[in-house]
Amino acid sequence: MQNNITIRGAREHNLKNISLDLPRNKLIVFTGLSGSGKSSLAFDTIFAEGQRRYVESLSAYARQFLGQMDKPDVDEIEGLSPAISIDQKAHSHNPRSTVATITEIYDYLRVLYARIGEPFSPISGKPVRKMTVDQIVDAVLKRTIELHSDPKEIKKRKGANHNEIFVMAPAIVGRKGEYHQLLQDFYHDGFLEARVDGKIVSLRDRIPLKRYQQHTIELLVDRVPLGWPIEQNKGLQQRLTEAVELALERGNDVVRVILDDGSEMLMSTRFTCPEDGFTFPEIEPRLFSFNSPYGACPECNGLGTVDLFSDDPCEACKGARLRTEALHVFINNRNIVDVTAMNIQTSLDFLSDLTLKASDAKIAEPILREILSRLTFLVDVGLHYLTLDRKAGSMSGGEAQRIRLASQIGSRLVGALYVLDEPTIGLHQRDNARLVETLESLRDLGNTIIVVEHDEDTIAAADYLVDIGPGAGKHGGEVIATGPMPKVLENKESSTCAHIRGDKQIPYPKKRREESKTFLE
Structure with missing residues (x-):
């Protein structure tokens, strides 16, 4: 692997056919007047070419989603890594992003x-515990007895099972797919019916499902006929127990019971409140x-x-x-x-x-x-005051940039090229040192860091400086000085170095403007 990023003949925007070598795996700071060409070199040339080459290395299928990128106006760039840009312009306005x-x-x-x-029932406020098979059967029988305490009061719902209890095993819950093979396997295992998206269907028939639509499939394990009296009915209890055990086995420890009035009970050997019957769905991310x-x-x-x-x-x-x-x-x-x-x-x-x-x-x-x-x-990096649920669209450019930098630090990528645009904007002076330490830790992982910056602390921490100038616009676009900080400081043509050495200063106004006594309504 090359030790340098070699750039030859860069002419993007106001760059004047510049050529230079940048060391890899270093913290490199681009300095110069605003409009001198720093961003043209860092973002529009180096980053653009690094990203373009990476995208071109992907399959044609992947490239169709990313779009074709234009090649920057440069003769040659060698030694590039996949490039990641962290600027202040594009931050998410998605209302779901925080x-x-x-x-x-x-x-x-x-x-x-x-x-x-730990789950707690929203009804009783008590911790939700796992239910055993016996507890599930007892809960079903208790509810059935309550329904039949006065047969005249039973109100049949739509789809009610007359004198039958349906015991079902949830197999698929809200997932996309056609599931032809799954339904066929159920039939080959001896099951005859299932409830698909709320409808009871026969597994003997072909059941067409849309591939890109979410479906819920519940296997009908048994139609348990009611026998009177329900209390002390050993046959009913035994058959219900066997059906529940099989449903739990097939439904990943979850069973759905539809009583003969059409009401449903979803229970689990994992999380169900025994007092109010509230059942949590699968607790997963x-x-x-x-x-x-x-x-x-x-x-x-x-x-x-x-x-x-x-x-x-x-x-x-x-x-x-x-x-x-x-x-x-x-x-x-x-x-x-x-x-x-x-x-x-x-x-x-x-x-x-x-x-x-x-x-x-x-x-x-x-x-x-x-x-x-x-x-x-x-x-x-000085973002301690932000709440974690703060919406992305409400953050400033500097805040958004440091947030994205945090996600890159967390990914712990190695061998990448990061290009940052003035990450110290909006930072208190005391936080600059901690930001620099963060950039250094990203570098120490084995990455090349290019920072466009005006901040003196960041410039002083650079392993390698590139000063662009001498002026802005058509008066810029040239490489004035490159190298480690001590070497670049000796350059007499660099306006940046002149200010760092103290040769030039920006004078403070001798008199502050008087405060206005009026205001806009």
């Missing part, structure tokens, strides 16, 4: 809550995703507002964006929305001080490590 989703912190939080979160139909609030579809163009919170979820079940899974008395509503510093403190059981701590350790490393970085 600080937590962009940095992937939310992805890890979803895994954390799915693995060690997608339950906590407001971008998934499985986890999003059904009223607002995960937006958290009444509609796309409104700031009024959704009445169903109160702006939380998630379905009820997701909001009732807790870790240390906090649900996932409580954590994302915290600012970054507070969430870092909360997650650092979690009190967990030994078994949960072992599961959570690698997940928390990833979350805490990203939160620590965001604090280091």
Whole structure:
């Protein structure tokens, strides 16, 4: 592998046929007046060519989604790596994007809550426990006895099963596909019926399903006939027990029972409240995703507002964006929305001080490590005040750039070329050093970092400087000086170096403007 990035004959925008060599795996800072050609060289030449070559290396199928990129006006560039641009211009205006989703912190939080979160019934507020087969059978019989305590009061619903209890095994829940083979396998295993998207169908028939539509398939394990008296009916209890056991086996520990009035009971040997019968769906990461139909609030579809163009919170979820079940899974008395509503510093403190059981701590350790490393970085670059649920479109350019930088640090890529545009904009002076340390850590992973910058601290930390000038526009576009900081400082033609040495200064105004006594209405 080459040790340098070699550029020959760069003429993009105002660049004047410049040629230079840049060392790989170093922190390189481009300096110069605004409009001198720094961005033309960094973004429109080096980054553009690096990205173009990477896209061209992909298959024709992949390229059709990325579009054809124009080749920059340059004779030759050698030694390029796949390039990643982190500028201030393009940040997401997607109403679903937040600080937590962009940095992937939310992805890890979803895994954390799915693995060690404790569900509580939204009805009784009590912890939800696993049910045994006997408890499931008892609950079904108890409900059936209640229905038949006064036969005159039984109200048959649409699709009710007259004097039968349907025991069903959920096989597919809200997933895309045709599932011909699955349905055929059910039939070959001796099953005759299933409920597909809410309708009972015969497995003897071919069941056409749309490939790109979500479907729910429940295997009808048994139609258990009721026998009177229901109480102390050993035959009914035994057949129901056998049907429930088979349904749990086929339905991944979940069984759906449809009573003879048409009402349904969804129970599991995992998470069902024995007191009020409230059953959680499978607690998995997608339950906590407001971008998934499985986890999003059904009223607002995960937006958290009444509609796309409104700031009024959704009445169903109160702006939380998630379905009820997701909001009732807790870790240390906090649900996932409580954590994302915290600012970054507070969430870092909360997650650092979690009190967990030994078994949960072992599961959570690698997940928390990833979350805490990203939160620590965001604090280091002065973004401690942002909340994790802050929408991407409401952030400034500098904030958005540092947020995207956090996601790149978290990915821990090696051998890439990063191009950044003034990452210190909006930073307090005390945070500059921590940002520089972050850039150095990204470099130390084995990446080349190119930064377009005016900040003196960042310039001083550079391994290699490239000064573009001498002026702006048509008066710029030339390489004035290149090399390590001490060497470049000796250059007498560089305006940047003259200011760093103190030869030139920007004078402060002797008199401040008087404050206006009027204001605009």
